[in-house]
Amino acid sequence: MEQEFASSLLENAVRELSRLPGVGRKTALRLALHLLRRDESEGVALGQAIIDLRQGIRYCSVCHNISESEVCPVCASPSRDRSTVCVVENVRDVMSFENTGQYRGLYHVLGGLISPMDGVGPDMLEIDSLVERVAAGDITEVILALSATMEGDTTNFYIFRKLAPFTDLRITQLARGMAVGNEIEYTDELTLGRSLLQRTLFTDSFRS
C-alpha cells in the first residue's frame, strides 16, 4: 500500500507506534491523529521524552536497576542498610517494593527468572554478580523476593544453593499467606495451608 495515509510522516509515526505492545495499526492511527489535534508542544515533548528515556537510562553497575548514573540512587544512598539485599526479578518489582515504604536495604535485579520452557537459563540472569556481591563480605541477609510461581521457586532454590557456601549469610524469602483484604472462602487451599503453617504471633501484628 503506497502512501495509504497520504503522508509519509503519518505513515512513519503509525508504523513506529504500532510496534508498542498492545498497540495495533488502528490504535496507532488513533494515537497519531490525537497528537495532531493537540498542541505541537505536547507531541514534541512526548517524542523527546521517549528519546531521552532511551538514550539517557542505563543500568546500575551494582544492582542492575535502571539508573541515570553508573550507580543507582538506592545503591548510592548513605541512608540505606547496606547489609541487606532484596533479590527481585525486574525493575518494576524494585518500584513495587520501594512503593511499600517498608524497605531500607539494597536490591539485586536478576533480569528474569529461570524458565527452561522459555529458554532462560541461570547464566542469562544476574546470579553470578549476586554471588560476587555476597562474597565481597558486607551483606548479612539476602531476601529472595521472587514471584510465588514455579519459575520463582526454581530460581529461589538455584540461588539458595549458590549461596549455601556462605554459612554466615541469612537467606530469607517473602511470607506467603493470605493477601490483605482476602476472604478465607475465596483463598485457595495451598495458600491457606501455608498461612496456617507459617502463622505468626497475634501480638506481632501490632508492630508495623
Place this chain on the structure above:
Amino acid sequence: MEQEFASSLLENAVRELSRLPGVGRKTALRLALHLLRRDESEGVALGQAIIDLRQGIRYCSVCHNISESEVCPVCASPSRDRSTVCVVENVRDVMSFENTGQYRGLYHVLGGLISPMDGVGPDMLEIDSLVERVAAGDITEVILALSATMEGDTTNFYIFRKLAPFTDLRITQLARGMAVGNEIEYTDELTLGRSLLQRTLFTDSFRS
C-alpha cells in the same frame, strides 16, 4: 511523590505517555519499560517519528486534509476529478473513502459536525470555505458524506441550505440502506424502510 521511579527520565516519559488517550499511568510505565528492553534505535525512531509528525504535518489550504505541503496530494493530483467534492467530518474519513478505491474526486474536511450539545456551531467548522470553493465555479457536485446521526443530518441540512443558491450544483448524499453482509432479521426498521424506498435496479448491481 518525588522520584517515584528513581529516574526523572523515566518519570518524564511515563508522564508524557500517560497523556495519550486510553493510556493510564500503569500502561505508560509498561510501555516505557518495554522501550527500555528493546534496541535503543527503536525507541529513538519512535520518539523522532512523533516529533516529525507533529512538526511536519499541516493542513491542506484547499480541503483541510492533513498534508506535508501547502496543498495535499489529492488536491494537487492532475488525475483527480476536480468537479466533484466529497464533504467529510474528519481526516480519518478521508482515509476511509480513499481506501474504498471508489472515489476519484476531491474532498472537503469540515473538522467536525454541528452539535449544540457539545457546543460546536457552524462557524467552528470549515463550511464557509466550502461555500467559497463552490462559488469559485469549477465544482458541479457536492457529496454530503457525513455520519447517519442526528449531528450528521443537522450538518447536512445546514450545508444544503448554504449551497441552495447555487442552482446548477448537484448536491447528493451517501446511500443509506443495509450494510453489505447484513441479514434482514437483524436490520432495524428505519434502515430497512429507507432501503426499500431507495431501492435500485437489480441490473445496476452488475456495474461496479
